[in-house]
Amino acid sequence: MLGGVRPLILVDVDGPLNPWAANPKPPRYRPFDVRVGWRRKLRVHLDPRHGAALLELAGELDAELAWATSWMHRANTDIAPRIGLPALKVVEFHDEHGWKYPAVARYGYERPLVWFDDDFGLHPARRDEFVHKRRHLTTALVHVDPATGITERHLGDARRAFSRNL
Numbered sequence: 773m774l775g776g777v778r779p780l781i782l783v784d785v786d787g788p789l790n791p792w793a794a795n796p797k798p799p800r801y802r803p804f805d806v807r808v809g810w811r812r813k814l815r816v817h818l819d820p821r822h823g824a825a826l827l828e829l830a831g832e833l834d835a836e837l838a839w840a841t842s843w844m845h846r847a848n849t850d851i852a853p854r855i856g857l858p859a860l861k862v863v864e865f866h867d868e869h870g871w872k873y874p875a876v877a878r879y880g881y882e883r884p885l886v887w888f889d890d891d892f893g894l895h896p897a898r899r900d901e902f903v904h905k906r907r908h909l910t911t912a913l914v915h916v917d918p919a920t921g922i923t924e925r926h927l928g929d930a931r932r933a934f935s936r937n938l
């Protein structure tokens with residue numbers, strides 16, 4: 773733990789866990805149909821090993837895992853059990869201004885963090901402001917290509933960000 777403050781590992785669903793841009797899907801991903809409305813289903817592809825990999829990373833860094841996804845609480849009911857994760861805390865997004873950055877800044881207040889997402893490039897000015905305000909803290913924005921999902925390389929990036937600052 774860093775100075776008694778528990779780091780955060782934030783995880784997005786679409787892109788990092790559900791590689792929506794991959795065609796075909798990488799091996800090991802399995803299809804799941806998630807009900808998203810009356811009679812409507814959404815197909816997601818998940819790698820059942822991702823849960824164990826994220827829990828292992830959280831254990832190594834003594835970090836808290838949390839969701840930072842527009843799935844919000846549905847990540848706990850529809851995604852977590854399929855990849856072997858327990859229910860996690862959820863960063864809630866109710867304000868569309870500034871994408872996820874304002875809510876994550878509040879949630880991660882003064883805590884080091886690593887964040888897996890495929891959309892950091894959407895609002896570069898907001899991203900730079902977010903990182904700048906947290907420049908005294910480890911802030912690892914790990915971009916995950918939605919054509920690959922989280923791989924060993926991304927997990928390695930997260931470990932390296934923390935090992936530099938421990």
Ligand SMILES: [Mg+2]
Nearest residue numbers: 784786787890
């Ligand atoms: Mg995404």
